[in-house]
Amino acid sequence: MGRGRQAQAVxxxxxxxxxxELLTRRGTAEQRQVMRAQxxxxxxxxxxxxxxxxxxxxxxxxxxxxRTRLVRYGVxxxxxxxxxxxxxxxxxxxxxxxxxxxx
Numbered sequence: 001m002g003r004g005r006q007a008q009a010v011x012x013x014x015x016x017x018x019x020x021e022l023l024t025r026r027g028t029a030e031q032r033q034v035m036r037a038q039x040x041x042x043x044x045x046x047x048x049x050x051x052x053x054x055x056x057x058x059x060x061x062x063x064x065x066x067r068t069r070l071v072r073y074g075v076x077x078x079x080x081x082x083x084x085x086x087x088x089x090x091x092x093x094x095x096x097x098x099x100x101x102x103x
Contacts, residue, residue: 007064008071010043016075017044036078039066 012020020037023029035056042052043063053063069077090098 007043007049008067009046010040010067010070012040012044012075017041020075033078036066039063040070040075040078043067043070 020041023037024034024041026034035058038056039052039062042055043049047055049060049063049067053060056063066078088095
């Protein structure tokens, strides 16, 4: 018998599944995006939160967090959200110019 709350069911459309599967195979994808896509795909298959966490080497809380965001916001919930803090003092174009100059 399991403990805690029942895991929320994740339903993905065929297009969402395909795009997440492509993301997991792309060599240039950010590791955190790949991990989130793997969580989504495994949750869609009906795997329990604890087994997803063990298979991916992350905490149960991490899997639960992304599973909840996926249920609430869909695949868009897997994207980064703005973080708090002071805005950048220089723009993206200026940052790239400085980077090119430094190299």
